[in-house]
Amino acid sequence: MKRGSTLFLKLALIIVGIPVLVLAVVGGIWLLNNPANPDFAHILYPIVGGMYVSIIPFYMAFYQAFKLLNYIDRNQAFSQISVDALTKIKYSAIIFSIVYVAIIPFVYIIAELDDAPGLIIIGAMPIFASLVIAVFAAVLQKLLQEAINIKSENDLTV
Template sequence: MKRGSTLFLKIAVILIGIPVLALYFFLVPEIASFAAELYPDFSYMKHLVILDFYATAIPFYFALYQAFKLLSYIDKNKAFSELSVKALKNIKYCAITISSLFVVGMPLFYIMAEIDDAPGIILIGLVMIFASMVIAVFAAVLQRLLQEAIHIKSENDLTV
């Protein structure tokens, strides 16, 4: 396969990571400060919000790295290999981790929404949870399909 055939997808992966990084640098501290203003009695609220968001950044960027590796495997004609299955498996686990971290952080979002009377905060949290779970299910399906394709390919190689 030509090296540039997945160039567009690699650029898309990079372009997904850059705005999210900007959001983590600029928006997360603002959200944490807002939470601290809502609850001046709970000084740790700001740190919990920052911890929850930054903890989700680690699996997010690891999943982007795995997607980049998967595209590199496709470029090297190693799409039907155990390396690709492993990359999809890692993406699935990252998506589950992100969803789990947002579920853990939902009480914080609920408390913020309750005081500020803004139910949209809860909806944003739910969208993040369900989007991560959709990605996890999609990666699991692709992983299973790829494993079956590898199995069929190995059977065909043995019969020839």
């Protein structure tokens, strides 16, 4: 595979990763200090805490995706280490989704108090996006494992 396409994907990962870090550092602190409605400030603590906890699986998946792109650059895409990286991405996405499922009740409370039903839909978006990533990683993991098995059978045949 050409190195340019993996370079593009690495840049895309960095372009996604940097704003998440900046938003976590600056946005979370700003939100806690300047809540839209001070009466609901105590409900924001578990939401912002969950958002900070979700950074851990996000950057674990981010790191594994970066490693996977490096494996592709070194022509090690069809190897067990690539399957392991996809497995870690899958589990990171599932953990990310679980963290946001734990946050949703607090988002529901704020939506009820502030009469903002669209907030629940916005709060559910990370759950579904990470589940899509987890399913996609699981499918890729299974396909890659099958390809590795076929390759090893062919190597033994020859």
